[in-house]
Amino acid sequence: MPELAVQNAPAKPIIALEGIGKVFPGVIANADVDFDLRPGEIHALLGENGAGKSTLMNILTGIYRPDSGRILLDGVAQSFNSPVEAIAAGIGMVHQHFKLVRAFTVAENVHLGWKDTPRFASAQVLEARTRELAERYGLAVRPEARIDELSAGEQQRVEILRVLARQARVLILDEPTAVLTPAEARTLFKALRAFRAAGNSVIFISHKLDEVLEISDRVTVLRGGRKVVTEPTANCTTTKLAQLMVGREMVLGGLREAMAPRSEPGRVVISLQNVSAADDRGRAGLIDANLEVRAGEILGIAGVAGNGQRELSEILTGVRKPTSGQILIEGVAVEDPSPSLFLDIGVGHIPEDRLRSGVAPSLSVSDNAVLRAYTEPPIAQGILFKPGAADTLAREIAADAEVTLPSLRTPIRNLSGGNQQRLVARREMRIARLAIVAAYPSRGLDVGAIATLLRYLIDLRNSGVAVVLISEELSELFDVTDRIAVMFKGRVMGLFETQDADLETVGLLMGGQTKQPVVQTVEAA
Amino acid sequence: MSGLQSLRLVRVSAVSGRRILAARVLSFIAALAVGAIVLAACGFDPLHLGTQIIKKSLGSRFGLEDLGLLLTPLILTGLAVTVMMKIGLWNIGADGQFYIGAFAATAIGLFVKGPEPFMLLLCFIAGAAGGAVWILVPTLARAYGKVDEIITTLLLNFVALLLVYYVATGPWRDRTTGTVASTGRVPYEMPDFFGSLHWGFVIALIAPVLFGLLLRYTKWGYEIRLTGANPEAAHYAGIPVRRRMITIMLLSGAIAGIAGMLEVTGTVHRLQGGISNNYGYLGVMVAVLARGSPAGVIAGALLMAIILNAGIILQTQGLTTAAVLALTGLIMMFTAVADQFAHYRLVRALPQAAATAAG
Structure with missing residues (x-):
């Protein structure tokens, strides 16, 4: 239960944002958003990915300039040109991706770019100062440790300490628990409550409902760049917040009509049986997944990014090897899954991070275009590689993708x-004879391009290809999928026929909540 | 806010080869100018020294022969380093592989008897195998243990150097002439075709071209380029990344070993302590100058050979070794600076009118 700050009358806000608007090419990031922060409160900013939470906070801290609206600080209009000016005014932000120098010690990072740093100071002096700061703010850090050696939770404490050391009154945390273990999250919450008790304020950006309910005093929900509501947390429930966050209206845009009706379920193309896989750090990334990918259907994978989707998509394409369980392709168990095996049988893969694994950035467009086709004629002839044929294929893919190349x-x-992204998508569609796994294919595309892309996925589905669509956009999934699976913390939490699924249930599952927690039912009985 | 127009340097990520070349020509001239000023201040006549260098290195038959003899190992060690750069790894051990290539070729030359062409072929194979063996441990450590290849290849240089010193001054030392610093003469010699310049030079010229063609026109070459550019994308494309890495590292070692073999059978005809003449380390510089282009290795090696040759000539004109080294360093430093500056462009900064007007 949230501990409400003792407030008789609402205090005068420290920060007030009025009518903030921000447009990026092709995207309305914020439109007419009002927001206020009172002294001594933890104010949660809730919304799906892309709802405009981070943009709003980047405007507040001077990373972006608003296209419209104004910022009031203690009732006076104010605009920051950079985060340095914001922190000087007592507003500090801890970003989702830490901005620490990995090769430096904790003490050095805390003192970096700070006007109070002694001009000539030994490592011992900096460490002693850091130790003193850490005690004052109740944040356990090891001043002499290098950032490299620290866990994500420890790094986050260093980031917070950096901000607090600069006498911040307002601390903005962007998805702070995304990288934390439950124990680390509890420590963080304790520190935040202590910070609030001293009369300071916190803006807590999240899409995890249970956390918002636990830590915040008030909650503001954003959807599609607009503010939906600001409510005292005490009036909220997970169900209500999920509804507000996801919204009821969906943009169908005629995509559903383009999907040929299914008379019966398609044959199973890829089947996972109790498959588990380690993530890049060797921890459990995918846990006991059971999933059937069927021909002629689009299977949607819903979930907040980082809940096992990368591992799942890599298992389905042979890029990652399972630690246990079995993968069956058309009913036959695969002994030693490998990328080339899945390539040979015609499984396309649009990876979630194209610069990391989908393309070789320094190679030419032509070399990248043939990445999945270079072993076969006409690109290959015996041991030879034919650059001319590669150019031809590249030109075809570029034409399909409607990309004009210099x-x-x-x-x-x-x-x-x-x-x-368009080139990679078209390249993978060409090889997808049996199936295609598309991880966040609409990332980085504008609305028109997204519709075109989804349309192509539907065409593949109608022609009998099995399509797996991993997305954070629930509206996208409800528009074009036949079935939806929801992932949370590496597990497949539920599987629905899209026509029977309701947003609320899916939204709750994405946050690890079920509509009626089992424990409650037992207690009631 | 400010309406002032100011000039700013802006970094551009992609730079054309032409721009780099132009920057380098400028930097080379700048380095020569600085060198000339220093030489003049020390009482030398820079113009006279300059003409001497050009006359003696490029204007005479002996000068050209020497240039060719320097070029041969420089191209090959430069290529050895470039080959590994292509897959994203550094071979700092070309010097050691050069020594072991020379060592293996000498062993065959001294202790096996046979008809000359056959024996040369055998020495060639031994040299290549020696270089490959010398990089085998770093290769396996890199491929299976992710051990940094820079350290392992570098440290093995010293082991190779000491091994060669030991055999050249100990068990294999020349017992006929009584010199203590080298082995006896290896009886098999690479045939000459231009004065003292041997066919090894031709091999050295062909090798980078051949490697360049392999990269561009074979499937294997495509796989190497892709693996070097992004190993994760290569894995995703179905390429056995580890196997390609192992092949490339062994190939790199073999090329450096061949350089050592050619030095023994073509130029020095004996194995001696200082036979590598730092060619392995200079190969790193050649590769950096070549910026990963196999054909560029020839150009880079040519520049390096001219600098080395000029150094020898300058020493005969009374300059100390230290001054020559300083001049060499000056040229290298200016080149490195030029490569960076080629990435910058001077632009007129626009006032932020659009941004401020909206607020």
């Missing part, structure tokens, strides 16, 4: 993110 010799990193 030259086929340009390194692919010189293209915009959206164009890279």
